[in-house]
Amino acid sequence: MSLNKVNSKTDILIIGCGCIGLSTGIVLLKTGKYNVQIWSRDLPPNTTSNKAAALWYPFLCNPPDLVGKWSAETMQYFKDHIIGDPKSGTLIKKVNEIFRREHKEDPEWRPYVQSFRRARKDELPEGYVDGFAVDDGFVMDTDMYMDYLVQTFKSLGGSIEQREVEDIREAFVHYDTVINCTGLGSRELFKDKLIYPSRGQIIVIKNSSERSIMDEEDHIAYVIPRISNTVLGGTNQEHDYNTEPTKQDTEEILKRVAMISPRFAKNRIEIQDVKVGLRPSRHEIRLENEFFEGGSKLVVHNYGHGGSGFTVSWGCALEALRVMEAGIPNLLFYKKQQQPKPQSKL
Numbered sequence: 001m002s003l004n005k006v007n008s009k010t011d012i013l014i015i016g017c018g019c020i021g022l023s024t025g026i027v028l029l030k031t032g033k034y035n036v037q038i039w040s041r042d043l044p045p046n047t048t049s050n051k052a053a054a055l056w057y058p059f060l061c062n063p064p065d066l067v068g069k070w071s072a073e074t075m076q077y078f079k080d081h082i083i084g085d086p087k088s089g090t091l092i093k094k095v096n097e098i099f100r101r102e103h104k105e106d107p108e109w110r111p112y113v114q115s116f117r118r119a120r121k122d123e124l125p126e127g128y129v130d131g132f133a134v135d136d137g138f139v140m141d142t143d144m145y146m147d148y149l150v151q152t153f154k155s156l157g158g159s160i161e162q163r164e165v166e167d168i169r170e171a172f173v174h175y176d177t178v179i180n181c182t183g184l185g186s187r188e189l190f191k192d193k194l195i196y197p198s199r200g201q202i203i204v205i206k207n208s209s210e211r212s213i214m215d216e217e218d219h220i221a222y223v224i225p226r227i228s229n230t231v232l233g234g235t236n237q238e239h240d241y242n243t244e245p246t247k248q249d250t251e252e253i254l255k256r257v258a259m260i261s262p263r264f265a266k267n268r269i270e271i272q273d274v275k276v277g278l279r280p281s282r283h284e285i286r287l288e289n290e291f292f293e294g295g296s297k298l299v300v301h302n303y304g305h306g307g308s309g310f311t312v313s314w315g316c317a318l319e320a321l322r323v324m325e326a327g328i329p330n331l332l333f334y335k336k337q338q339q340p341k342p343q344s345k346l
């Protein structure tokens with residue numbers, strides 16, 4: 001008994017068309033072993049991923065050791081496959097995280113990122129006494145990058161259908177193996193009440209900046225330069241489902257950013273856009289197999305990336321491939337079990 005196969009490749013369904021679903025689909029297609037289709041309620045630019053800043057920097061995401069590993073793998077993947085392509089909307093940009101108080105401990109992801117160093121005094125704005133630095137960090141203009149992922153996925157033979165899945169059994173009619181990349185959608189689709197929204201608001205301005213700089217010590221303030229504009233942020237309001245920008249948050253962000261980068265004082269900026277996204281927050285990323293229907297159907301969960309979906313995307317995509325390929329043999333075993341036993345000839 002074999003899995004659904006066409007042209008000797010196994011059919012896989014991915015639910016979700018954010019940065020996680022697209023990265024996972026590209027990794028599967030590059031193996032040459034799978035036909036991959038994406039079903040998704042929302043397509044870029046109407047996903048949370050499109051509302052992100054975004055830069056490479058582990059943030060609001062756990063577990064620390066795996067996030068460190070997956071962040072480093074993602075950084076390497078970007079260097080090997082993405083950053084050299086101008087269509088990707090990515091740029092190498094140093095990132096500094098800065099502190100008003102001395103910060104004795106390095107970040108938990110430090111052992112995985114060789115280029116990590118402590119910030120120099122000349123990199124610290126007035127009032128800041130300590131900081132981290134990653135010289136080979138990178139940023140992406142998220143709309144450009146998401147379109148680049150869609151084009152890459154399709155150019156490798158992937159197909160995308162705009163379709164909401166209300167019950168996972170809809171997927172099982174056509175597929176034995178499904179990868180769940182629904183982010184916050186897993187709260188409903190898989191009744192996972194451990195995943196919840198962390199609301200983030202950002203301001204897109206015309207001005208430019210030579211580096212990414214962030215203060216996350218007592219509140220969040222960041223400046224993230226991109227190809228055609230710069231992002232100022234941000235907020236982190238847990239369990240807040242409001243996707244509309246508020247004037248109050250915009251004012252608060254501008255006030256905080258002016259402290260880390262005085263050149264962005266309110267009267268010297270040109271606001272182009274204000275966006276809100278709901279981070280898919282969870283105590284830790286869920287990346288594991290779950291069998292359904294007596295073991296004859298396999299769901300690979302890959303969701304709950306909080307504030308680091310882009311930062312861990314390719315590491316998690318490679319892990320999802322490993323986890324899926326470890327699960328498929330069990331699937332075959334269970335399917336064989338389900339076959340009707342041949343009648344013994346009397």
Ligand SMILES: Cc1cc2nc3c(=O)[nH]c(=O)nc-3n(C[C@H](O)[C@H](O)[C@H](O)COP(=O)(O)OP(=O)(O)OC[C@H]3O[C@@H](n4cnc5c(N)ncnc54)[C@H](O)[C@@H]3O)c2cc1C
Pocket residue numbers: 015016017018019020021039040041042043047048049050051052053054055056057163164165166181182183184185186189199200201202233234276277278279280303304305306307308309310311312
């Ligand atoms: C303001 C802000 C700034 C951020 N900045 C950064 C940053 O600088 N760096 C970084 O690494 N991360 C950043 N993030 C976090 C990052 O945006 C998320 O971690 C990432 O987008 C999660 O990707 P995802 O594909 O899991 O989710 P999403 O982009 O939400 O995609 C989920 C997909 O699943 C689909 N879906 C859900 N339920 C169903 C269903 N039942 N049926 C069919 N389809 C369904 C949705 O339509 C969507 O297409 C930021 C987030 C915010 C809000």
Ligand SMILES: CC(C)C(=O)C(=O)O
Pocket residue numbers: 053054055057059060200214222233234279306307308
């Ligand atoms: C560090 C910032 C840009 C972030 O990841 C977020 O706001 O989620």
